Amino acid sequence: MYKAKVNVTLRPSILDPKGKAAHHALQNLGISQVEKVRIGKFIELDINADSESAAKEIVETACAKLLANEVMEDFEIEINQ
């Protein structure tokens, strides 16, 4: 059994209004050192696969087909045992 951690983020060229709103709130809280906020999704998956590379392939398919919308999002995958 492998565990996958997937980070789905908006493409850098795309405005992130949620991130901007959170950044604004942080400024209001006085945490002014924060210069930029981008908000994405974190997804955990348990995968039944024979090898790490097989697990990675499954997660890549899952991301491309469903978990991320590649028109506007990128994804990063980390696989652990």
Added chain:
Amino acid sequence: MATFGVIVFPGSNCDHDAYHAMKHVMNCEVKFLWHKDTDLTGIDFLIVPGGFSYGDYLRSGAIARFSPIMQEVVKFAEKGGPVMGICNGFQILLEASLIPGAMMHNHKLRFVCKNINMRCETTDSLFTSGLEKGQVFNIPVSHGEGNYFISDDGLKSLQDKDQVLFRYCDEVGNLTEEANFNGSIDNIAGITNDGRNVLGMMPHPERAMEKILGSEDGKPIFDSILNSLSIA
């Protein structure tokens, strides 16, 4: 007379508006189609209605796109069958890649529920052939994720191929930034696919069918569709 199919997903909430509009205002045959159905026999025109299919989990339309009926909708559209996605229906058609682009949260992060103005941009489609280019429609919107996005190349292609059917405008038809309440690229409110048989639009013409309910500006769009279907 054409028979309309209105798809019902768990979480659809404009399915009955669409049914009422087609059945009682337009006097057409209409059938509800459950998301687990796979038989589109006898259906001439499909409406993918608004709502919050599957709770909008993950992204709006992302889960609905994999429901059994959507596989049939894709086949129907690829054979040239006319499909109209309204609001959440538009989001589902985008996720299913029947039309290009994606939806993001409204740029001001608010759910917007009000009447807006949109302008007909081309009469070259079965959905708009009975309208006038530049004609302004006052019809409702009701969405949180209607901020249409597409890459620069994709946008250019939409413009070059005359695929933008509706744009947000002010009451006299000017494309202003203020009128573009959700931040959509190029004021886009509705587009068609390359084959011009699939329409996705965020505004709700099916909720603007009778004066007593505030506006009947949606009716000319369905008149145009019926006229196109009777000629075809």
